[in-house]
Amino acid sequence: MKRPGSSTSSVGPSERMTNLLQYYQAALKKLGPQHWWPGETPFEVCVGAILTQNTHWKNVEKAIANLKVRNLLDPHRLYQLPPAELAQLIRPAGYFNIKTNRLRNFLKFLLDGYDGDLEKMFSERLENLREKILSVKGIGPETADSILLYAGSKPVFVVDAYTKRILVRHQAIWEEAGYEEIQSHFTDHLPHDVPLFNEFHALIVNIGKNWCKTRNPDCEQCPWKEYLPTSGPYLPSFP
């Protein structure tokens, strides 16, 4: 459903899916805790957040493993590594030339601004820090927010492609909604609780991967089947 031009519609996305805690509880009950982020240290989370841009996590795991066995999951040592060597190590994660630069941009930011100390970085005021991380070339809103939530335990809700697809499917947002608008939908209707944000986003990704796929959606088995709109422009087609 596209946002109506300048006219106002009586029933629309803003009226739907505001009972987010029920969605959360239903998903958690069916799927259990997701134990996110899949990484052992905050720094590993940051690296993974950059490497997983538009990429299967399975591929990222291989790249991270390459870095880990060489003891390179450290800002100083990783930045010391010649870029060409870094590129080869992260090759399995795809876009390896681009991601080499993006990783190094973030490393330089971390080393120059905070002596490579993530704790020091995360001690900065949240609003300022988010803007600064976003200014690093190669780090957009999802990557920045993933770093803030999953590496820094900051109360920031992470939005990704699955989040948007599911919310559009549930008529909670318009198709044209941008990142911040989608994010607001959660932060406006949920307590700002770090474990909640952590688990909720992880559950969304799980549901997106398994039931809300672009090609082969399977709404019948989806844990949120009960909440699907029973009428609207998406039935029986799928966005």
Place this chain on the structure above:
DNA sequence: TGCCAGGCCGGGT
């Protein structure tokens, strides 16, 4: 076997 994945940037309308 094609299609697609936990985006983002830069250049063009």
Place this chain on the structure above:
DNA sequence: ACCCGGCATGGC
């Protein structure tokens, strides 16, 4: 302010 092409590997 959007829209689009480019970036790349490996799993299903």
